[in-house]
Amino acid sequence: MSKRERILSMAVGSLLLLFVVQWGINKYRAAVRTRTNLITQLREENAEQQQTLLEGAYAENQMDEYIARSLPSNRERAQSDYQSWLLEMLGSVSVSDPRVNPTTVTPSGDLYNRFSYSVDGGTDLPSLVGLLHSFYSKDYLHGISKMTINPARDRSGMLDVKMSIDVLALSAAPSDTKPVASHSWRTEPDVSVYLDPILNRNFYEPPNQAPVFDGRKTIEAIVGKSSTTPLTFKDPEGHRLRYELISKSDQKGTLEQVIGQSTVKLDPRTGTVSIRSNEKREFNLLVRAVDDGYPSRVSEQTLTVRIVDPPPPPKPVEKFKFDDAKQTVLTALVQGRQNWTAWLNIRTRGETLKLAVGDTFDIGSLKGSVVEVTPKYVVLESDGKRFELTPAGILAEAAKTAKSIPQAQMDPSIKPSDEEGVAEETEIEEATSEEGAILDEEAVIINQTVAESR
The missing domain is CATH 2.60.40.60 (Cadherins)
Known part of the structure; x- marks a missing residue:
């Protein structure tokens, strides 16, 4: 066998071996899967059987409870015992003229017999609550299938009550079973628990809340x-x-x-x-x-x-005084023949003061004098302080910027040379033609009008 044939035969053998191994693995997995499914199926069947046993035990216990609550299997005794208990119960809750009449007996195969009764009588609302409590407190296999309540015609506050009642007697119950003595767990032992929510119930709005x-x-x-x-x-x-x-x-x-x-x-x-x-x-x-x-x-x-003790008398309240200085506006700076004047309009009074240098003023909270009047502003002095007021400015607001006057300015000494300069300026102003003065005065009045419009 040549080398090539040996290699080919080894490859074919390896493939066959891999095929056999893969087949074995698949076979093993299928067996494991089958076993797992079988175990799961058996567990489910076991759980179903356990559930069936539990349901059977529950049904048996339930049947034992029903038998304990059932009337005797003997028809005559069952009907007589239950009718006697109804009459006794109606008397205990003060039902007037109680009547209990057996109506029908309906068998259901060999499982039970259903006895039907018609009950009627007169009572008031609290006694009706007591009647229902006594009825459902007795742990019979019974229930009220129909109840009619009407106001009594001849008795104020009384009610005429009619009820249809059904009760069961199981065939598996003993024929001489004794009446049920235990109180039903479905109701509270004390009837007062039900009286307040029933008698004091408002059907027309949510429960009333306290103030x-x-x-x-x-x-x-x-x-x-x-x-x-x-x-x-x-x-x-x-x-x-x-x-x-x-x-x-x-x-x-x-x-x-x-x-x-x-x-x-x-x-x-x-x-x-x-x-x-x-x-x-x-x-x-x-x-x-x-x-x-x-x-x-x-x-x-x-x-x-x-x-x-009575409180102390209240302190007299000072009447509010309106400050005219807050409503006083510099409306114009007017140049006349001799000097400049400042026009202050007091709006609260409807009055305009025309002040020149040296004039005094008393406006609201401010008292003082005019120190200087220029074409652009007026300098006022009040309480030892000076401040500038420009056109359209408010007097009280400008006074907030007032500054103290240095001692040297409070007692100024005028030198002769200064007096000569002042005299020269006065002569120049007097030499001004009357026509020029009139034009200047008109220009200032125009400025005044513009300031007032602002």
């Missing part, structure tokens, strides 16, 4: 005077409230209490408390608010009453 106190818990009254304070209770439904004072001795509601030398009165409609006391003291007051909802709800609150 809520929403005021101060401390009341102050002035000694020797009658003081009034309104109580602040709020009702969630907006019902009308009635107020009472509660006596500590008997908890009864009153409208007036005397505590020492203090007399307390309460308006039942408005809830206004009136207190008069001749001595300074402190005591507690218990009040009650009752709404007119259905059923009526009550809320109580303890208040602390303090009898105190």
Whole structure:
């Protein structure tokens, strides 16, 4: 065999070996899968059988319970025993003229017999609640299939009640079984648990809520005077409230209490408390608010009453004085023949002051004099301070920028050379033609008009 043939034969043998190994692995996996499925199936069957056993045990226990609650399997005895119990139960809850009549007996194969009864009588609403409680507290296999309630025609507050009742007697129950003695776990032993939610139930709106106190818990009254304070209770439904004072001795509601030398009165409609006391003291007051909802709800609150001295008389309030300086505006700077003048318009008075250098003014909170008037501003002095006021400026606002005057400026010494300069300027101004002065004055008035319009 040549080398090539040996290599070919080895390759073919390797492929055959791989095929055999793959087949073995697949065979093993199939066997494991089959075993796993079988185990899962057996477990499910076991669980189903366990569930069946549990259901059977539950059904057996349930059947034992039903047998214990069943009437005797003997028809005559079952019918007689249950009718006697109905009459006894109706008498215990004060039903007037009770009537219990057997109507039909309906068998259901060999499982049970259903006995039907017709019951009627007269009662009031609390007794009707007691009747239903007594009926369902007895742990028979019974129920009310139909009940009709109508107001009694000849008795106020009474009701005519008619009921159709069904009860079962299991065929597996003993024929001489004794009446059920145990109380049903489905109802509360005490009937009062059901009386309040049933008798006080409002069918036309949500359950009524009690009023809520929403005021101060401390009341102050002035000694020797009658003081009034309104109580602040709020009702969630907006019902009308009635107020009472509660006596500590008997908890009864009153409208007036005397505590020492203090007399307390309460308006039942408005809830206004009136207190008069001749001595300074402190005591507690218990009040009650009752709404007119259905059923009526009550809320109580303890208040602390303090009898105190009258407050000191109030200090006289100074009348507000309007500051004219805040409404005074520099409307114009006018040049005349001799000098410049500042026109201050006091808007609150409808008055215009025309002030030249040296003139004084008294406007609102500001008093002072005019120090200098230029074509662009006026310098005013007030309380030893100077400030500038420009056209359209407000006097009070400009005064806030006032600065103290240096000592040297308060007593200025005028030198002769200064006087000569002033004289020369005066001669130049006097030499000005009358026509030029008129033109200048008109220009300044135009500036004044523009400033006032602003």
